[in-house]
Amino acid sequence: MTGSLGRNVESRESASSLQLTLEDPSVKQATTEYLDNLSGVIDNHFSVLGYVVAINGKLTNSDIYICNGLLENYGLNSLKQEQLKLLFINKKQYLSQKLVLMK
Numbered sequence: 001m002t003g004s005l006g007r008n009v010e011s012r013e014s015a016s017s018l019q020l021t022l023e024d025p026s027v028k029q030a031t032t033e034y035l036d037n038l039s040g041v042i043d044n045h046f047s048v049l050g051y052v053v054a055i056n057g058k059l060t061n062s063d064i065y066i067c068n069g070l071l072e073n074y075g076l077n078s079l080k081q082e083q084l085k086l087l088f089i090n091k092k093q094y095l096s097q098k099l100v101l102m103k
């Protein structure tokens with residue numbers, strides 16, 4: 001499973017283990033950087049209550065929360081899952097990602 005990281009991130013211990021793949025340092029670093037960038041945007045815009053994500057022009061996820069705090073606590077976990085999807089898409093298949101934060 002090379003995806004957009006440019007190298008195989010499957011575990012040598014068990015190539016079929018999703019958990020071990022997610023624990024790969026490259027995967028952790030990529031998701032941490034992505035979420036840190038989003039956290040900064042959300043922290044600076046208290047009126048942001050939700051998001052919409054599209055990959056290659058197709059809607060993949062959206063959520064609206066009653067307050068910004070819930071978005072920070074729960075929405076970032078959902079966005080982490082979206083980032084993981086992107087990491088495992090083959091570079092040739094990945095065209096674009098669009099994230100829209102909703103006020």
